[in-house]
Amino acid sequence: MHELARRVRELIVATDSYRRTMAAAVGVSTTEAAVLGHLLHDGPQSPSVVAARAGFSPAAATSLLDRLEQADLVSRRAHPRDRRRLLVELTPRGRAAITSIFSMFSDDLRHALEHADPRLVADPELREAVTELISAMAAALRTRAGDASGVTRAVTEAVAGSATADAGSVEASGGADAP
Template identity: 55%
Template sequence: MERLARQVRELIVASDHYRQTMAAGLRIGVTESAVLGHLLHNGPQTPSTIAARIGLTAASTTALLDRLAASQLVRRTPNPHDRRSVLVELTDLGRAAIGEMYTMFAIDIDAALDRADPRLRQETELREAITDLLERMAAALRERSGDRRGIEDALAATADRGGSETDTVDAPDPAPRPEPPAKT
């Protein structure tokens, strides 16, 4: 079980680096990239929905959306259901950019599958079982991340005890972060 936890952690770390590199390729931040992905998968959204999704204040979200609009990746349109608000939607450029990022992601996942155990290609049930496991892991991580108070209490209790060898997991060092893109 510990090896599985370590490998999932490695997948998360690699995913973080992947997202940073992809976002840098568009000359935007990871949070901006996440907004583009959210809009791709969920359609036009209000700024307040976007703020709640990414965990930013209204002011920070407005600044983020201003940057994306200035880059011509999103646009604000009147909300047909509420005259007091707007919807944020992808522009054609934004849809093409985030679409290309997801295409590269799918290609990379498919390439990993090609290098994995051949049974994963041949046995649909095995592939479905692994997919189900990944879905359940994501749900468990989302559930835990939704319990901020519980996390704070548990970590405070660990700090109060002064930590000990039994409180830590021997985790590998994180990989170095990619260099930010050069400003032009």
Template identity: 50%
Template sequence: MADGVRELMVAEESYRRAVAAAMGIAPVEATALEFLLHNGARTPSLIAARTGLSRTSTTALVDRLAAAGWVARRPHPLDRRSVLVDLTDDGFDVVCSTYLLFARDIGAALDEADPRLREDPQWRRAVGSLVEEIAASLRHRAGDVLGVEAALSRHLVGTETALPDAGSGDTGPPSPGRAR
């Protein structure tokens, strides 16, 4: 199961990069747009939390998406010090198109899967529930940096615990003895 989920995650990342490239944006920008599609207008700090960017980088990301005409800032109705970032009509159209493509691709996979998944809504709900629980478990662990470091500490002895820079292109596990 873990190998299958890992392969799904790798495929999803490749898929996100390909869609973002077709849109002419970075994958992190696609992540922000998708977040807004599924969650509505949000503050820059929530976009930062979802994308893993700093506040400064998130401001630059929102600036780029606004310049492209895909998002707009508007005053926050409950907090005068904050703004909400929302999809424009053009932004909604383009991001909705990418999501519909994604949904069609998932449907194509379902067509090739075990016939019980196509024919039995209870099976689909059970698999959907499992995927949601896996996502929740991974999100929980991702938010537990100290727990991850503790769990890996015996393997990280003598190495820096910081992960490789996200922009370095180094996405694989470290080789034994490889300097970080």
């Protein structure tokens, strides 16, 4: 299990680097690129949905949307059924940019699959099992990320336990000069 965790961590680190490179190519932050991706895959969204997906306050999301609108990547328009509300949508330039990034991403994954274990290419059931595993791992990571207070509590307890163990180790070895 530790080897799997190490390899998934390796994937996450590579993904972070990949996301930074792709976002920089468009001239946006990774968060802004993620917003463009949400709009591509989920369609036009209200500013409040954009804020929630980005984990931003409404004021911070307004600033983000202002930057994306100034870069001609998104536009805000009146909601078709409720003129008091707004929808954020990709502009043609924004759609071209994020579609290009997603196309490269798909190509890179296809290339990785072609160079992986041949059974993954030949066996659709095995490929489906791997896909389900990735989906389950993503869900588990999202669940943990959604429990910020639980994570903070667990880390705080581990650090406190480590400090207590270190203090006990120093006392047992005869003082602060112990190796």
